[in-house]
Amino acid sequence: MSTNSYDSILVSLREIRDSDLESFFAHQMDEEADYMAAFTKKDPTDRVAFDEHWRRIRNDKKIILRTIPVNGAVAGNIAQFEMFGEPEVGYWIGKEFWGQGVATSALRRFLEIVTVRPLFARAAVDNIASIRVLEKNGFRQTGKEKGFANARGKEIEELLFRLN
Numbered sequence: 667m668s669t670n671s672y673d674s675i676l677v678s679l680r681e682i683r684d685s686d687l688e689s690f691f692a693h694q695m696d697e698e699a700d701y702m703a704a705f706t707k708k709d710p711t712d713r714v715a716f717d718e719h720w721r722r723i724r725n726d727k728k729i730i731l732r733t734i735p736v737n738g739a740v741a742g743n744i745a746q747f748e749m750f751g752e753p754e755v756g757y758w759i760g761k762e763f764w765g766q767g768v769a770t771s772a773l774r775r776f777l778e779i780v781t782v783r784p785l786f787a788r789a790a791v792d793n794i795a796s797i798r799v800l801e802k803n804g805f806r807q808t809g810k811e812k813g814f815a816n817a818r819g820k821e822i823e824e825l826l827f828r829l830n
């Protein structure tokens with residue numbers, strides 16, 4: 667089987683380390699990734715806001731966070747948090763790791779740790795990769811809504827997903 671076959675990669679997850687934050691910040695600052703995710707920070711280059719955000723979420727016992735390591739490098743992160751009173755999942759993979767099935771595999775692993783159901787997710791209507799990651803892990807689209815996307819500077823549609 668090819669090494670970049672989507673079903674062949676099997677990632678593991680681990681607890682976040684302080685040293686992972688440098689990679690997460692680099693991933694957040696990537697303009698293509700920021701555009702794709704769309705509903706992102708006002709200023710992805712603001713390190714002070716980034717540090718404050720990560721300090722807050724790492725101290726919140728209700729938020730489940732994991733680093734996605736690939737070959738000893740930090741490929742990205744995945745999280746479960748509360749959004750509008752409902753449990754939601756989100757993830758971010760560094761561009762150098764895209765298209766190898768990393769997000770698909772990471773979410774599969776994460777769903778073994780995070781067992782709350784229903785579990786919700788959102789993706790910008792044109793974030794095809796993220797939509798596929800969700801669908802391949804059993805999430806089904808339940809609706810759509812409009813919201814202001816900082817990375818686009820305007821309102822765009824966001825698809826809503828649910829895993830039962």
Ligand SMILES: CC(C)(COP(=O)(O)OP(=O)(O)OC[C@H]1O[C@@H](n2cnc3c(N)ncnc32)[C@H](O)[C@@H]1OP(=O)(O)O)[C@@H](O)C(=O)NCCC(=O)NCCS
Pocket residue numbers: 672699700702703704757758759760763764765766767768769770771788789790793794795796798799
């Ligand atoms: C979205 C994201 C998580 C996908 O990660 P990934 O590891 O590349 O995803 P996978 O390799 O598991 O691919 C999942 C599917 O998306 C497809 N895909 C990957 N990149 C794609 C792209 N740029 N355009 C269209 N489809 C793409 C793959 O072909 C695969 O589908 P398939 O199995 O039908 O072939 C990653 O691009 C990312 O982190 N982007 C920036 C942040 C973001 O958008 N986070 C999610 C917010 S909702």
